[in-house]
Amino acid sequence: MARAGDTIAETLTPGEAVVGRSLWQDAWRRLKRNRAAVASAILLLFLALAAIIGPVVVPHSYDRVYPQYVRTPASLEAYPQAEAIVPEFESVLSRARVTAGEVTVTGSSVSAPISSEEPLDPRIVRYVDRSDLFESGRIEDLSADGKSGTMAADVIRVRFLFGTDGNGRDLLARILVGIRISLAIGFLASAMALLVGVTYGAVAGYFGGRVDDVMMRVVDILYSLPFIFFVILLVVFFGRNFILIFIAIGFTEWLDMARIVRGQTLTIKRQEYVQAAEALGVGSIGILKRHVVPNTLGPVVVYVTLLVPKAILLESLLSFLGLGVQEPLTSLGLLISEGAANMRGAAWMLIYPAVTLTLILFALNFLGDGLRDALDPKDR
């Protein structure tokens, strides 16, 4: 690595100042060459965009219940299907207490001749509109005596690309919301762990001595606690809400971060460039700002990329156990849990959220591995 640079530096003729390649730029170039990492980054961006924009584009709201479409399999076809329209229209008309003739379905509208003993009450269209399948019910071709005519209505065509869940809600919309929650918790909890861990680790490492001893002893004790159980306790006792979940996860994940940052700080403190800065008379702040922080950043970035999937996994686990976000809000873990409960007969309820979560975790892992290789290229 240094060798390639040497030759450039030695052969260049004096003149205008040459711009160098910083280690970050090097890392960026290496990352761009890693196809798995780039593909993962693109997939994650796509999923994130889908989670943000998706719910607006998808025609169903994640909490809209379609009682007649409970556990509808995933399909590209629109519902209702033709064979479902006729009986539903017939039953609607019988509820309206009119005698109905042959039901004909043309395109997106349905019609049937109707007749009655009494003149037809125009308000009976309400029976049609009340059904989830039809809208804009109207009576056409009303006969002169008002006792017969044609009842027509538009069929509401809905598509459930990923099917519906046990309450008849669109699974696609719910998965998009789930992605949103998972990514949000993943990043927020990691940010939380980052903040606490970096501060704690840097303080312990920089001050060293007694302070370091005591602070790290605390971390050791916390390590030996079954921490995931304390998260569960927290969530159980203090209620299930979004904020608490991400705080809880952040607090369980900061320990590793603190150790990493402390270790880094200790190493950097011993580096000769820090001693050189001290010999130059640079103060603590300058040393932290110009030397310690920029040089801890690499390992920290790598660790954060591994932290995000961990946090997402933890949130999903909590949701799976029924301790995560509350209905009607949902998360991937919750969806998988519902899917597992309904897998006999409604396998799609398990498969789609499971695949989504796996994709996210995969992409984050590959991106993390790519970043690690890019930032720490010794393993070549």
Place this chain on the structure above:
Amino acid sequence: MPDADQPILAVRGLHVEFDTNDGVVHAVKGVDLDVRRGETIAVVGESGSGKSQAMMAMMSLLAANGRARGSARYREKELIGLSERQLNRVRGKKITMIFQEPMTSLDPLYRIGRQIAEPLIHHGGYSRARARPRVLELLKLVGIPEPERRMRSYPHELSGGQRQRVMIAMALANDPDILIADEPTTALDVTIQAQILALLADLQRRLNMAVVFITHDLGIVRRFADRVYVMRSGEVVEQGSTEAVFDRPQHPYTKLLLAAEPAGRKAPPAPGAPILLEGDNVEVTFRIGGGFLQGEPMLLRAVDRISLTLREGQTIGIVGESGSGKSTLGRALLRLLPSEGAIRFGARDISKADREDMRPLRREMQVVFQDPFGSLSPRMTVGQVITEGLLVHEPSLSRRDRDRRAVEALREVGLDPSMRNRYPHEFSGGQRQRIAIARAIILKPRVVVLDEPTSALDRSVQKQIVELLRDLQAEHDLSYLFISHDLAVVRAMSDYIIVMKQGKIVEEGPTDAIFDHPREAYTQTLMAAAIDSTRFRSSP
């Protein structure tokens, strides 16, 4: 019985290539080399010359991304491309090898007795029980004290020199024809170096084996080798008998190498020059262990009541082996470490000065460290590195002024100023050391502590740095505290020398007096180990 002139090892057209992310690196480019029975040859070259890789290729020890082409015949048996199984009849039996890193070359998980026995069991047909007396014998042969007890030791319980002796014992186990010694003493202290080299020379004579020394150290070559191969960038540029190559070098690179021994002397300071830095009974104590709930710490006195006086324009060389406390002393004098005793800078007593008090003085007392890779912050440009001190001491300077000063400083240390926006990792070791020097002199200091500034560099680069430092000293009337274990460099730099051992001064005096008439036994050993390189082996 083959003809004595017939080589037992003949290397022809050996090439070594490595696949790397930056393409194929051609490390060895067609090397020819002969080893005759019982002779000692040296393969000399600076780092990156391919000297080690050529040997590794022969023994099929290249890293996974390496490939070897060409021929290496051992007694008519082609080694290159031989199957592992076939090769193992030669490796460790007929040709053995010792390495540069005695600390890591032995398996940390097994007792050394077992490790020495392994080649005996697998090549010599020994049983584990029968191997034991032979292992003892070998340990005695290489001069390990208490061999019975040491057999049961693990490598981490041995010192570096002892581990290298264990490696030699392993190498001798099956009476090899050829012993390849890959920089066997580079990682050791000078006095230990001398012992290991003497041991190797002695064993070589007694056992009549051929020895191949791979080294960058011309002193070793001159003293031990019959013939020498000089390598540069993967090629042998010159070969011949040691005397011929040293007395009548043909190739310009060989001439350069031979001239690379730091030579010349520093001009003495003006008589009666004022005292600049003075230490009086300086003491530094480290606490080892202890801490929260861990009981009493162990106290280690790294610097033990040392006094010295540095005059304006003077260079004091502080000499000692690793662990002698010489670097600690340098840091303590700069108040980078807490210490006891009095330290005066000019007229001012700074022994109680804290960080704030020291800050204005920092620009007058600077330091250059050993490791040119570790002493420059990897995420700052060279310009930022050099001008960091100006931020502290001349905060009124504009960015443009600082840039101008960086250009001046770079020019002064012989670097192209257009490189100032590059990052340290884009420079070679020697260039980085120049950058570190530029960082120190940009502040126009009066005292510079030079902490092994040349130890990590190749000889030819060392010489340039030594000359640069001497020029800068003359020009700016600097005083140096020059800390080094390398006596040749110290001699070329210093007016006055302090020899340290275990935190104490063993001997001190003017350079010539110390070099010509060392009084203390320890100094004599040091000198004998390092300087006495004028004697050719073949003309004792």
Place this chain on the structure above:
Amino acid sequence: MFGYVIRRLAGAIPTIFIIVTLAFFMIRLAPGGPFDLERPIDPLIMENLNRAYHFDKPLWQQYFIYLGNLLQGDLGPSFTRRDFTVVDLFSTGLPVSIRLGATAIIIALVFGTSLGALAALRQNSWVDYAVVGTATFGITIPTFVVAPLLSLVFGVMLGWLPAGGWDGGRVANMVLPVTTLALPQIAAIARLTRGATIEALRSNHVRTARAYGLPPFVVVVVHTLRAAVLPVVSYLGPTAAALLTGSVVVETIFGIPGIGRYFVQGALGRDYTMVMGTVVVIAIFVLLFNLIVDILYAWLDPRVRYD
């Protein structure tokens, strides 16, 4: 050695004490109680209940009563399963969890180390890529996805194995849960072993062994794998403790009567004694296995044998 074990065990006592104390007060500070969730009870009965369970006393007294009982090995009665004491529940559930967990660990160790070592020895071959790819898969997919999918495919669709249930621990009933538990561990151990083996193969002492013409078996098994196993040993401590104390996910999905579910159920039902019991048992397992790992490590690596 014996002295070291004794000292370590003694050193574990304050840690357990801290854990118990923290857990005790955390649970009690939370709103709600074990009798809140049911239909309103007659105040008189409520009073009797509170007295029987010492809820009428101040919290610190309850704490000391609990500590006293704990020292005698009494974890108290369960609040949600009224007919059982916590010790009863653990004595039936723990063997089930241990049996599942131990099987999974053994399988994970055997497969994980051999796959990892194989991949390292054939670095950059298709074997290596296959192992690394599968391992990434195994680490990434969460248990709560694997478990229902396995149950769906092999239990429901193919009908080869029971989709759930314990049935006294029949082998057929153990296959799917053990697989679920072992898969991520196989993956993790394989990755660890692979990395450590590659590092060991590049180390100077392995170069020495090769330079001395030692047979490949000696180079690989004696000088490489022993070093490569060290990080696996460290990893195994907390992992073994976690696996042996049961997995909520696996036990829930496959309907297994282990102790993995007790904690969540206990926490949801404000079953104080059940939660405390689980915390104590898990803490003991964690500390015990850390000790075992440290002893094993010292046995394997002479450099850490400092007593």
